[in-house]
Structures are given as structure tokens and as C-alpha cells.
Amino acid sequence: xxxxxxxxxxxTRRVTIPWSEDGTRGITGSRLGQLLDHWADGYDWDVHERxxxxxxxxxxxxxDTELRVIHQxxxxxxxGVVVLLHGWPDSVLRFERVLPLLTDLHVVVPALxxxxxxxxxxxxxxxxxxxxxxVADALDELGxxxxxxxxxxxxxxxxxLLAAGHPDRVAALHLTxxxxxxxxxxxxxxxxPDAAAYLARSAQWFxxxxxxxxxxxxxxxxLAVALGDSPAxxxxxxxxxxxxxxxxxxxxxxxxxTWVTAYWVTGTIGTSFTTYTEPVTLPDRIAxxxxxxxxxxxIKPEPRSYAEAFLNVCEYVEHPAGGHFAAWEQPDAYAADxxxxxxxxx
Numbered sequence: 001x002x003x004x005x006x007x008x009x010x011x012t013r014r015v016t017i018p019w020s021e022d023g024t025r026g027i028t029g030s031r032l033g034q035l036l037d038h039w040a041d042g043y044d045w046d047v048h049e050r051x052x053x054x055x056x057x058x059x060x061x062x063x064d065t066e067l068r069v070i071h072q073x074x075x076x077x078x079x080g081v082v083v084l085l086h087g088w089p090d091s092v093l094r095f096e097r098v099l100p101l102l103t104d105l106h107v108v109v110p111a112l113x114x115x116x117x118x119x120x121x122x123x124x125x126x127x128x129x130x131x132x133x134x135v136a137d138a139l140d141e142l143g144x145x146x147x148x149x150x151x152x153x154x155x156x157x158x159x160x161l162l163a164a165g166h167p168d169r170v171a172a173l174h175l176t177x178x179x180x181x182x183x184x185x186x187x188x189x190x191x192x193p194d195a196a197a198y199l200a201r202s203a204q205w206f207x208x209x210x211x212x213x214x215x216x217x218x219x220x221x222x223l224a225v226a227l228g229d230s231p232a233x234x235x236x237x238x239x240x241x242x243x244x245x246x247x248x249x250x251x252x253x254x255x256x257x258t259w260v261t262a263y264w265v266t267g268t269i270g271t272s273f274t275t276y277t278e279p280v281t282l283p284d285r286i287a288x289x290x291x292x293x294x295x296x297x298x299i300k301p302e303p304r305s306y307a308e309a310f311l312n313v314c315e316y317v318e319h320p321a322g323g324h325f326a327a328w329e330q331p332d333a334y335a336a337d338x339x340x341x342x343x344x345x346x
Contacts, residue, residue, distance in 0.1 A: 005231060005264060009040035012232045027240040035239065036232055039257050045265070048258045052093070052117070059119065062137035066119040069138065070109040072099055080342050081106045081144045083135065083162075087153020088272055089238045090325060091116040091262050098327045101335035105342065108142065110135055112154065114271035116262035121271050127278030128154065132161035136169065145169060148342045152176030152326065154275045160311075161280075163288040171345025173290040173311070174338045176326050178302050181280050182310055195306035205300045212241070216276040224270025234269060235260050245324035247297040284310070289344040291315045293337040295330065297323030314344055 020029035055070045070092055082105050086094040092109045093116075099107060111118040113126045113134065135158065139147060149170050151159040157179045163170040183203070188196035206213070215223050227234045238260050242251060251259075263269045290311045294301045296319070304316040317337050322330035 002265070005261075006040055008231050009036055012036055012230075027236050027243075032232070032236055032239075035235060035253065035257065038253055039231070039235070039261075043254060043257050043261075045258070045261050048254075048261070049265075052262075055092075058142075060138040060141045062134045062141065064123070065113065065134050067113070067134055067138040068111045068117060068119050069142075070095075070099075070107070070111075071142065072102070072107040072109075074104055074106050076104070079105050080346070081108065081139075081147035082338060082342060083107075083139065083147050083149045083159075084109045084327070085135070085149065085151030085155030085158050086112060086115070087151070087155045087324075088115075088275065089241050089263070090153075090259060090328075093259055093262060093328075094325055095327050097331040098335050098338075101331055102338070106144070108139065108144070108147075110138065112158070112275075114268060114274045116266045116268050116272075118266075118268070121274075124274075125278060126271075126274040128157045128275050128280050129161055130278075131275070132158045132165060136162060136166050139169070146171050146345075148172045148174060148338070148345050150174035150338050150341065153324065157181070157275075157280060157282075160282060160286055163286050164283040167288060170288050172341040173286070173288050174293065174341035175290060175311070176293050176295065176324075177298065177300075178292075178307050178310055179280070179282055180300075181282060186309070191309055192305035194303045195309060198300075198303050198306045202300050209299070212237075213276060216273040218277075220270060220273035220277050224273065227269045228267065231260075231264055234264060237269075238263065242325070245297070245299050247295075247321055247323045247329055250323065250325065250329045285312075286310065287312050289314045289341075291317065291337050291341040291344065293326060293334065294318045295322035295324075295326045296320065298326070299324055315340055 019025040058071045060067050084095045092111050095109050114121055149159040149162050156175045156177050160179050163173050188199050239256050290313050292307050292313050307313050319333050327334040
């Protein structure tokens with residue numbers, strides 16, 4: 001870990017706020033203080049960096065962009081191919097625990113442009129639609145013409161766009177949520193009653209919890225300066241989401257700090273906002289066979305009827321544990337559902 005980061009952490013100005021121990025108003029002061037103290041003097045990034053560097057990384061040229069991917073090959077040359085797409089505020093580390101469970105498949109995990117471990121952004125306008133095209137081009141360069149795509153959050157949006165844009169290549173989808181933009185344009189009158197009720201719950205979630213989306217999508221430059229210059233601010237912003245969107249005890253202290261440090265050392269918190277800032281164009285419906293995995297601690301899990309309005313849901317699997325980072329929290333369940341999707345596309 002850099003000396004600069006340790007020095008910044010040790011010199012952190014501990015901000016006093018009126019609601020310091022009210023967890024409903026963000027990360028608590030005591031929790032943040034414990035994490036910052038450990039980050040400054042007890043945490044060893046070098047150990048985690050060596051592990052991350054040891055992944056089978058390759059860089060693929062995709063048009064005018066370089067895409068860095070983890071490319072885990074199966075011993076069977078004829079094995080199926082799966083593409084795992086992460087979201088925000090995470091990275092390829094979302095899938096670290098599921099990789100050992102997928103050795104029967106060729107696995108491609110792109111570091112999405114603008115996110116930790118990705119090649120530096122050289123051009124603006126990195127929308128989910130554009131990223132979907134880059135991922136498709138990279139897979140073509142790797143020699144894969146047919147594959148199953150899995151993802152959630154931003155990765156789920158890109159997965160839907162890949163399937164819509166390349167139905168000849170995407171054999172099946174495995175998703176943990178429906179693209180959230182659909183809730184903004186869906187007509188409740190055309191939905192089943194429980195799907196229409198979900199729209200109301202989703203709207204309430206956006207009012208109560210979606211402030212970060214408003215800021216990241218409308219004032220990314222301002223926020224990027226605040227979080228990119230302050231490790232304490234970055235930790236507060238990201239860890240609040242990691243802990244509140246996941247099931248109980250999903251992360252150890254070092255795991256939380258590794259996911260945050262990934263953003264700090266790569267300087268990517270600002271560029272990770274691009275998928276919020278740039279517009280998204282989604283098709284009305286996607287015909288690709290889909291497995292939807294639903295985890296109870298996710299931020300707003302959808303009922304089957306709602307998902308079926310936009311996706312060809314062949315299997316709807318409800319799990320008893322896990323949240324937004326399901327591949328990390330419940331890797332066995334995630335891998336089993338992904339194999340279900342591979343079976344649909346076979």
C-alpha cells in the first residue's frame with residue numbers, strides 16, 4: 001500500500017455529525033472509525049494485490065478500446081463459455097469466490113471500462129450500450145462465438161444489451177436483477193397486479209435510497225473530486241453500500257477494505273460513474289432464455305411476473321440467503337444457477 005494512502009488515513013479529519021450512530025443515515029461514525037484505523041495500520045494491501053495479479057489476466061483489443069479480462073480456461077477445449085459482468089461499487093472481485101466452481105467452463109470476466117483493474121479510459125461516453133459492444137468485440141477476438149452471459153447491477157444491464165444486440169451469440173442469460181431503468185418507463189396498467197405493486201415499491205426505494213444515483217448521474221465531476229481525494233470519504237461512500245446491500249456478515253473487515261482499496265489505487269471512482277451518467281437504450285423485451293436468481297437481501301428483488309414482462313424467464317430461483325453481491329456471498333448457489341442457464345443454451 002502506498003505511503004501516501006497511509007499518511008492520508010492517519011491524518012483523516014474525523015468529522016462530527018449529529019446522526020453519527022444512526023445507521024439509517026449512512027455508515028456510523030464508530031464503524032467508519034474502526035475501519036479507517038485498521039486501514040491505516042493493520043491492513044496489508046500487498047497480500048491482496050499479489051492474489052489479484054495472479055488471476056489469468058489478458059488484454060484484448062476491442063475496436064479502439066483495450067479490455068482487460070480474467071480468462072480462466074477449462075481443461076476441456078470444447079467446454080461452454082460464460083461471461084461474468086460485475087456492477088457498482090464492486091469489480092471483478094465480485095466473482096473471485098465463484099471462479100473455482102466453474103472449472104468445467106471457459107470463463108471470461110471483463111474489468112468493465114472505467115472500473116478497477118480496467119485499461120485507462122481514453123474516450124468519454126462509455127455508456128452501457130457502448131460497453132456491451134466492446135465486450136462483444138472482445139469475445140470475438142478471444143474466439144468465442146456462442147456464450148452464456150451472467151451479471152447483476154450494471155453488469156446485468158450490459159448482459160441484457162448483449163443479448164438484445166447479439167441474439168446469435170448469447171445462448172442464455174443468468175441475471176440477479178432486471179435492468180432498473182425499466183421501472184422508470186414501465187406502464188403499471190399493462191402489468192400483472194404484483195408486478196404493478198413492485199413498481200410502487202421500487203419507486204419508494206429510489207426515494208429513500210437512491211440519492212447516490214442522482215448525484216452520480218448528474219454531478220459526477222463534483223463527487224469524483226471529493227471521493228478521489230479522500231480515502232475516508234471513499235470508504236464511507238462504498239462500504240455503506242457493500243454492507244447495507246448484502247446479507248449478514250458478508251464481508252470481513254479486510255475484504256471490505258480490499259474492495260475499497262481497489263478503487264483507490266486504480267483511481268477509478270470517478271470513471272466508474274460513467275454507466276450512471278450516460279444514457280441507456282433498452283429493447284422492450286429480450287427473447288433469450290433466462291434464469292433469474294433472487295436473493296432476499298438484494299436491494300429490490302423483482303417478482304417473477306415483473307421480470308417476465310421484459311425477459312424470457314425460463315427459471316425463477318428464490319434463495320434463502322444472500323444479497324446484491326450474490327456471487328461473492330453465495331457462490332455455490334450462484335454457480336448452480338449459472339449452470340442452469342448454460343443448460344438452457346446448450
